[in-house]
Amino acid sequence: MAQAAVRDSDDVARRRYLESTGPRRFARFWGEFIRRRPLGTAGAVLIIVMLLTAALADRIAPYDPTAFNFADLLQGPSLQHLLGTDPFGRDVFTRIVYGSRTALLVGFTASFVGCTLGLVLGVLGAYLGGRVDQLIQRLMDVLLSFPLIVIAIAVVAALGTGEGKIGNVIAAITVPIIPRVARVVRSSALSIVNMPYIEATRAVGSGAVRIMFRHVAPNVFAPYLIMLTAFLGQAILLEASLSFLGLGVFEPTPSWGLMLRGAGMQFLEQAPWLAIAPGVAISLAVFGFNLFGDSLRDALDPRLRTA
């Protein structure tokens, strides 16, 4: 046990070192990351490509993603339409490009909000302990054991999901992330809360809020960051699954999962590009975030277990 404690403090020191230093350290960290972690670098490249695609969607995409052209429906891939057209004559390549916006918006927001709420709850529980901790833990247990699909349908049914209501889809995906993050953060934070220097800070008279945010939270930042990337990929996948089930994003919003629903798979043989392209796009995006997230974990906190 004693040994473990020593290692823990080593670790903490290493993390604090990693996070608290200036730009030069930052550059060195990433330089090493690129050299030592080819898979993570590949993931980062995929992410950057995706970010650029989303940012420059209106420059890259040759057509309007929602404009119909019934004269050109279900065309095969050609120079005019790189990935062919869908049943409404819309350019599939254009919809894939714009779909990256939906995927990133849902992925980033759901993962960021979910992980941040999880972080706050985890730190609160670990620091305050006692009844509050018990209460938070039980709440998290309830959320963990509650089937995701019921939450998804409930949110979608209660709030609707049409155009301009993408926030509701995000909400449905955020909820299950919270307890998973809260658990990991709580256990990481517990080891810090019990460290002597926190005790010392408290003795000096620092307020609870100050201690939590100045001392505890930064120390669990590494697992937070790792989970943020991991859940980003999962959130994109979840959005695709929900949209496929008819419980996510809806037409005419371009979304990869939605492209696989109905129109995509029903035309699988007459128009295979409709079923292949969105599936590949989803896979590549999730692949990128997972590759990057894994390597980030290896670099920052190899012990962290985020399945």
Add this chain to the structure above:
Amino acid sequence: MRRYVAGRLLLMIPTLIGVAILTFVIMRAVPGDIVALKYAGSPVPQSVIDEERHQLGLDKPMWEQFTDWMGEIARFDLGTSLWTGHSVVEEIQIRLPLSIELAIIATLLAVVIAIPLGVVAAVRQDTWVDYAIRLFSIGGLALPSFWIGLLMVLATITFFGWAPPLVFTAITEDPIANLSQMILPALSVGYRYSAVSMRMTRSTVLEVLREDYVRTARAKGVSERLVVMRHALRNALLPVITVISLEFAFLIGGLVVTEQVFNLNGIGKLLVDAVAHRDYTLIQALVLLLASVFVLINFVVDMVYVVLDPRIRYS
């Protein structure tokens, strides 16, 4: 120890009560009700709708519906489905064997694939073997399983003119028919599942390999193979067991999309249909069942920890 076990058991109760309340509140807050849905698009007079709502007890005040339900649960009565009028237990019994079997097959597949590959990846860390295995495993997390499922069925039907049977046959009745229905869904689920467990195996084995006693064993000249098998793997297994168990609990009711794609008559599909129909009694029973499975498996995992890992002491 006994106090710990009792305490853990007692903690399950507030969780389950919380789940019960949450289900009840969420479902009543969601718009739409079963009777209006049932007669959607038919010229049915309001009196018929009111009468049916009355018969189903949907016109009672909310708190009364809740206390009625709690009372029934206390008497181990889960009620009847609002949609079919059959007992909820009967409805679940029909679907449960399929879901459990699929979960078991997928688990076996995952374990068989994940553990050896995970260990190899850890032992050969940062070599091309490791990279290949990690790419393969991340693929499992990245490919949407419904997409893979659809493509797999399409491939077998196009190249072999064969598609999995559409009707569930118990494995005791006809093992071949049973397995030929299960194999594709088990593969599409098992791939993701094995990816999750493989990653966990790799990182825990890596961690253990850095431990002092492993270094000591190596220093003493114990063969690498033995080090891995005897020391590393054994100690690395606990977190892997956790992941596998929790994933198993999820599989019982969480395979909504897979069940739809392969037309499997399982618990996930039943749950989605129940929610779509606003079949309150069935939803409540299913959510409670799934939550109980989850909580119980969690409990068992904790107990396994206590038994297997002498370092963990509970007071």
Add this chain to the structure above:
Amino acid sequence: MFNRQIAAFAVALALLLAACTPAPKGGAATQSASGAEQPQAGGTLTFIVNAVPPSFDGHRETTFALLHPVAPFYSTLYKFDPNDLTKVIPDVAAAMPELSADKLSATIKLRTDVKFHDGTKMTSDDIVATYQKIIFPPTGVLSPRAGAYAAVESISNPAPDTVVFKLKYPSASFATNLASPWNFVYSAAKLKTDIHWYEKNVLGTGPFTYVSYTAGQEWVGKKFADYFAKDKNGVQLPYLDGYKALIITDANAEVNAIRSKQASIEFRGFTPQQRDTLSSALGTSLAIQEAPWICVNYIVPNTKKPPFDDVRVRQALTLAIDRYAGSTALQKITIVKDVGGLMRPKGPFAQADADLQKIAGFGTDGAANKAKAKQLLADAGQSNLTFKFLNRNITTPYEPVALFVLDQWKQIGINATHDVKETSAYQADLRAGNFEVALDFNCDFLDEPDLQLAKFWSASGLGKGLNFAYYDDATLDKMIDGQSRETDPAKRKALVADIEKYAMDTKAYQYPVLWWYRIIPYLNTVRGWRIGSNHYTNQDLETVWLAQK
């Protein structure tokens, strides 16, 4: 005699197919038109049902998902002729009803050779008990269609083979209503012991007996050896040894089931791409039947919500839609096809195209219509009209139809957003009037203005729970009532045409987008089943047979 009928049927079918079928890719064979065939006995038919039915009680439920698997267990008093689905013929009745001179009493003679599956004889007691339950349900018994029999005063049985219906006033649709596919003949004895018995059990006089039901998965039925009906050659019906109805809800899984020959047919309808996939995969072993369908999507502006209380806005919404362009495009990708008014196009009550085209939104000059629509919006001060278009989360055909409509509106500067909700929540919004404009639907089993106009009665009157445009219009009520009382078919048709003009143009309350089109691709071993314009009737499988190779 029988052969001639089959031949006539086959020719009619060939004509129908030639008229309606766009040559499918891969050239699947349509059902062999030459050479009338002798039906073969034997075999088990496996078909798909794509929804999970609620209780087993046909009197109580309203979904086709109950009729397809359960109708073969039962007989009805009368039924629709499988060879001419507009004609009513006796089922367990021995003849058509005899009307008294004052048309207030209908005497029905029953067959005396009808047996329930448990061996007991069917008598007039059973018919009386059945119709008592349907028309005069005791408290606690649900009968959603009781209203259709409002004319019936009493039911009696002077003899074991005779039933008499006394009517309050003459009713033209009475005989048709006795052929309702929902009115299964139940056993009086069973109903007496437990009026709810049929919700969970099956005991009928139909061509098949109940074997098993696995919830969510399959129904199994086998031939009833003592079934009363024989074909024209004296061969015992049904031809099939039995059937299995598989519940398959996923569109891709349905196609895979037929493609792998694990199921032969689905009786509701497939999309054009499902048809084309099957046709290119199965080639000549696939047969296809298609027919216009008595199902339609309506655009429903909520007249209680401004600016949709302004008739000009409502007219603009219908004028903007180029239905003929829509038909050309949408029939390639989903199950809609014909342009029509409130009555099924090409049906007995449909207006001639030239007349229909005079109604707002049904003219062929799309550009002129759009210009007019824009002008109307400008006049109403709604040039920048923005609203939410409520739809349900079902792909076929709601999604493509809605997207088409949204695109049409966009072209005249309307900024409508697609507000998709899960079916239950969508229903709740419709019923609560909690929407601006919605996409509604309607399906019926008969071309009958009373049925198709049910949604047009005043919302606070007979249209309660059906009229989601929420208007009250005494003039329209009077018009609907007037056509219902008119017994001369030609005059009635003219009255219905007036209603179409008034409801879709003058007042523009609610209007169809496109009528649905039913496509049934199936393995060509299935014979003796003929498509109709609805998916409710002709499902007892009495004369369906399988061609053995």
